[in-house]
Amino acid sequence: MVENTENQEEYMDDDFEGSFEDLxxxxxxxxxxxxxxxxxxxxxxxxxxxxxxxxxxxxxxxxxxxxxxxxxxxxxxxxxxxxxxxxxxxxxxxxxxxxxxxxxxxxxxWNALEEGAVVDGRILSRIKGGLSVDIGVNAFLPGSQVDLRPVRNLDKMLGETYSFKIIKLNKRRGNIVLSRRVLLEEQRENMRGDTLKMLEEGQVVEGTVKNLTDYGAFIDLGGIDGLLHITDMSWGRVTHPSDILNVGDKINVKVLKFDRDKERVSLGLKQIAPDPWLDVEAKFPVGQKVTGKVVSLTDYGAFVELEEGVEGLIHVSEMSWTKRIKHPNKVLNIGDEVESVVLALDIPNRRISLGLKQVEPNPWEVVGEKFPIGTIIEGQVKNITDFGIFVGVDEGIDGLVHISDLSWTKRVKHPSEIYKKGDVVRAVVLNIDRENERFSLGVKQLMSDPWESIPVRYTPGTIIRGQVTSVTDFGIFLEVEEGIEGLIHVSEISKEKIDSPKNFAKVGEDLEAVVLHVDTVERKIALSIKHLADQKEKAEVDAFLGAQRNATSNFGDLLQGALHKAGGEKDGE
Missing domain, CATH: 2.40.50.140 (Nucleic acid-binding proteins)
Structure with a gap:
């Protein structure tokens, strides 16, 4: 037994030693x-x-x-x-x-990764052509695989965690290419069938703004896109869809039309809320003063938002009683709060006409009482035109002195010969046309018309002397007195035939002539040199005869006086 035991222990020691060496x-x-x-x-x-x-x-x-x-x-x-x-x-x-x-x-x-697997990863940074993604190891996400549509601003995705699909894997080179777009397409396709089954016209559904264009917005309803046209976004004015929507916004929209065969969906946003024009007539009756915000300016007027979805137009002609407004931006700016008066309503065409000037009294209604005809006013020359000058009469009201009312006698070719802007002018109120908003003034009416006394002072036969002001083919103009001219017609220059009046006299020369005729209506004086000698002879004869008459009269008076004296002396004896 002992021997066996020793053999057993020896065997176990050998076995343990071998096992330890193997390990x-x-x-x-x-x-x-x-x-x-x-x-x-x-x-x-x-x-x-x-x-x-x-x-x-x-x-x-x-x-x-x-x-x-x-x-x-x-x-x-x-x-x-x-x-x-x-x-x-x-x-x-x-x-x-x-x-x-x-x-x-x-x-x-790396050992666990395989092509086609779905992994979660956090976007680390932008790199050339796309993004770097941490999925435990660095992977590449191409820009074309980020989303269903191109993403303009990749920076906004930094730090975000998404699910991705491995579309390329090279362990030897350590390259991994990911796609988020593939997963989104799969998800979209799965949702598409469910959306098509439940979509009905008139239904209100939630969607995500997918894309914006000039004419509207495309809304992702879940695998299928619907068009929200710009005209169906708001009851009010929308200049561009970006004014009220942003890509990524979640909104409720109403299905207006749905073509199941073509899979086309028309959506409406404003149709969710009641039409504000239904009670416009009650809210904004004609003649009522209203307050609103200027939302748009055009060449012809300003659009004012009275409430969301309801706008009125202040036409440029309704902005001022007295000023000629060339463009609304001279009076209003976008964003201004303005008070106006409702002038007219056109509910079927959704139009409201507003007046800005009607908030204040019309100055033309009281100007006649303030400046009755015949009133002498004093004001500055505001503007000069070919046909006259405009003089400031009252706040916002200018009066016109027509070129024909500047002088009784002077021929004015252009008002600028006499006046310039800023000159202070006195004038007489001639007429007020309230309906056409015209105020007529006269400068020459401040003094009497010299032509009223011309016939008395220049009777036919009167010999005058004046300076030549103009020589024409048909005659010579002679200044009789300041501002008053007479015409010596070519036939009245000489008894002898002359080639041209220009050979007879020059501008600036002094000439004598006799008055033939005075026309106060046409304001013309006809003169003659040809009859001047005859008139002088007649004048001399008249003077002589007058002297003789005076002498005879004086002699008779003396004789009668002598006889009267002699008779008195005889009576005295």
């Missing part, structure tokens, strides 16, 4: 660079962790490989913790093995 050899095989083994924490230092990987071997792992999700060093590492590590080098100068926990984790992930 040691196996552990040495495992402790080769590039292998992944299980390590146990034996010591935690401030900058590293000492790990026992078996085979009487220990290694160091930098502390910065033990990070949490926030990128901070973990504080709960303790002796006895076990995890996979990658052997980088079997032994360094200190006799320790170089280990890496990160690379072991990464290799483990």
């Amino acid at each position: 040691f050899e196996n552990s040495l095989k495992e402790l080769k660079a590039g292998n992944v083994v299980v390590g146990t924490v034996v010591q935690v230092n401030p900058d590293s962790v000492v790990v026992d990987v078996g085979g009487k071997s220990e290694g160091l792992i930098p502390i910065n490989e033990f990070l949490d999700e926030q990128g901070q060093v973990k504080t709960d590492i303790k002796v006895g913790d076990q995890f996979d590590v990658l052997i980088e080098r079997t032994e360094n100068e200190n006799g320790l093995i170089s280990l890496s926990k990160e690379k072991a984790d990464r290799q483990k992930i």
Whole structure:
């Protein structure tokens, strides 16, 4: 028995020794660079962790490989913790093995990855052609695979976590290509069938704004897109869909039309709310003062929002009683709060006419009482035109002095010969046309018309002397007095035939002539040089005869006086 026992112990010792050597050899095989083994924490230092990987071997792992999700060093590492590590080098100068926990984790992930698998990842950064994604290892997400439609601003996706599908995998090169678009397309296709089954006209559904255009917005209803036209977005004015919607917004819309065969859907947003025009007539009766915000300006007027969906137009002609407004922006700006008066309603065509000037009294209704005809006013020249000057009469009211009312006698070719802007002018109110808003003034009416006394002062036969002001083919104009001219017709220049009046006299010369005729209606004086000699002779004869008559009269008076005296003396005897 003893012998057998000793043989048995010898056999067991040999067997144990063989088993231990096998284990040691196996552990040495495992402790080769590039292998992944299980390590146990034996010591935690401030900058590293000492790990026992078996085979009487220990290694160091930098502390910065033990990070949490926030990128901070973990504080709960303790002796006895076990995890996979990658052997980088079997032994360094200190006799320790170089280990890496990160690379072991990464290799483990790589081993688990396969093409077509769905993984979660966080977008790290933008790189050329797309985005870098952390799925445990770095992967590439091409820009074309980010979404169903091109994403203009990829930066907004940084830091976000999504699900991706692996579409290319090359472990040897370490390349992974992801796609989010493939998953979205699959998801969209699954939703499409359900959406088509439940969609009905008149139904209110929730959708996501997918894309904006100038004419509307495309709304994703769940696998199928519907068009929300710009005219169906609001009862009010919408200049562009981006004014009220943004890509990604979730909104409720009403299905207006649905063509199931062509899978076309027309949507409405404004139809969810009641039509505000139904009670416009009651809310905004004609003549009522209303307040609103200027939302748009055009060449012909300003659109004012009275409430959401209800706008009125202030035409440019209804902005001022007195000023000629060339463009509404001279009076109003977009965003202004304005008070106006409702002038007219056209409910079928959804139009409201508003008046801005009607808020204030019409100055033309009282100007006649303030400035009755005949009133002398004083004002500045505001404007000069070919046909006259405009003079400021009252606030916003200008009066016109027509060129014909500037002077009784002077021929004015253009008002600028006499006046300039800013000159202070006195004038007489001639007429007020309230209906056409015209105020007529006269300057010449401040003095009497000299032509009223011309016939008395220049009777036919009167000899005058004046300066030549103009010579024409038909005669010579002679200034009789300041501003008053007479015409010596070519036939009245000489008894002898002359070639041209221009050969007879020049501008600036003094000439004598006799008055033939005065026409106060046409304001013309006909003169003659041809009859001047005859008139002078007649004047001399008249003067002579007048002298004789005076002499005879004086002689008779003397004779009668002498006789009277003689008779008196005789009576006295």
